[in-house]
Amino acid sequence: MRMGSAALEPQFRRDRFGFLLRQGETGQFGASSLASDRVARHAGPREGNNQMADILGPGAKAPDFTLNVTPDQRLSLSEFLGRRVILAFYPADWSPVCGDQMALYNQLLPEFRRLGAELVGVSVDGVWCHQAFAQHRNFHFALMSDFEPKGEVASAYGCYRQQEGVAGRALFVIDEKGVIVWSYLSPLAVNPGADGILDALERMSGPEKADVDSASARNVA
Amino acid sequence: MSTLRVPVTSLDHVQGPEDAPVTLVEYGDYQCPYCGLAYPVVKAILAQLQGRIRFAFRHFPLTEAHPLAETAAEVAEFAGEHGKFWPMHDLIYENQHRLSLPGLFALAGALGLPQVEMRDALGAHRYAGKVQADFMSGVRSGVNGTPSFFINGVRHDGGYGYPELMAGIEQAMMAEA
Structure with missing residues (x-):
């Protein structure tokens, strides 16, 4: 799965405060069914x-x-x-x-x-x-x-x-x-x-x- | 059909060329888990369509549900004043699962931002007006939750997984061509 990590500055991978950047975005992306649950939110007429x-x-x-x-x-x-x-x-x-x-x-x-x-x-x-x-x-x-x-x-x-x-x-x-x-x-x-x-x-x-x-x-x- | 009532201007935080055929506007909340899910999707799309897409992010913090959302938005604005809006934006989402006030200061430190000045700016709510203006522009444009996307000024009523968001953008590109 293509993810955006390539665009990140390498020095932000792990800072001295121990903040880790997500390495395994697949985990995050794997939860995208959550997002699609909300697809219906916008569907349908509004006016x-x-x-x-x-x-x-x-x-x-x-x-x-x-x-x-x-x-x-x-x-x-x-x-x-x-x-x-x-x-x-x-x-x-x-x-x-x-x-x-x-x-x-x-x-x-x-x-x-x-x-x-x-x-x-x-x-x-x-x-x-x-x-x-x-x-x-x-x-x-x-x-x-x-x-x-x-x-x-x-x-x-x-x-x-x-x-x-x-x-x-x-x-x-x-x-x-x-x-x-x-x-x-x-x-x-x-x-x-x-x-x-x-x-x-x-x-x-x-x-x-x-x-x-x-x-x-x-x-x- | 809900449309963006406040067009993208120089007051917005923008990535990409001004004359791009597609402008994507996101109303987002730094503490909203759904925005966290959309973050890598937007990143991937911006990388994929580099040079052909302009992206603006506007704040839509639901502070009663997300107590740190407003502060995080103000931190991003503070970083923006120092030319580091997008690095801060990215760092906040990438550390969303552990968002905290000390953590926001640590992120500022990591970006070389003056933390004492940031503390004072947050204390004085220096950027609260800007954040609120973003929020109200969203409300008046029909933003009903976060994240909400507008593609060339029209609210994207599909989902915000990669295929759906990309499909919406490609459709707008074809309409422009």
Whole structure:
């Protein structure tokens, strides 16, 4: 297997600190099946609301709901009235693509808050699973459990996948009055990224500068 | 179709001729194991297509998942200011499995970079703005994880094993020809 080691400066093979450069790149390359596992990540259409486009669209009132965010704490969408909400449905905690998606959003929390928006993740996983997932990944936003009756909230937003028994990868941006201003359904295996969310938030008029930071501190799972 | 919203400029770290028919841009994280897998693939492709490809690397550190990613990116920027971005870039990936803060200083030492100055630059987050600008340019271009590649400004939606990445590049080359 051709690898790039030939391009390395010979003096970097092993430095005086004992840093060894990879000699056996075959080992590294042998793991490339890992990389191909993620091929599907990018596949499929991204623009607009595609197939299964029965998710709620712009102009629809966002259905209110109350779900557990921690084993002993429940949260309602209506508590966010007066603030913008990004509702991110995803299929499952721990699956690699969701991990990436939620890790990206976690990283973007300051940007979302700058644009006046709160982030909430929703999946059918149970509260303890959410708690372990959020702790493991250092998430600083709420993960809600659409657990019992299973998928009820995802169904209300039109993104429940009966066959797999999970929420589809749907995004909703909801305005201060609880109205959906943008939504997008990504194919199950595709991480939709954050560009659509940020574009949608920027198209909205300037954020009503609610006290988003202190409010969101309360909602951390 | 996601496209690169911030074109490659002189502010980028670039290898290869400016008039190359193909420009490959990677958004990567120094602590991301998938980027570690892609590193030798990119190396091999750059060697294979030498003179016909331009490569730019932009930072996309997911710091909550990878606590050293931001520091490593800033270390690479520091090395860049001393004309050693690419040697540092390579060393970081080649030692990714043992990445640590003392290790980054050791790499700086190995490259003859002034370590005290590096400590001060890291302490003052002198390069944090540049790293964040890279990150946001990626987010706005549809980067959804790392590594993400753009070939002539269009996001590469295939895998990043050698055959798939090479196929994407060759396709772009044919489109240019």
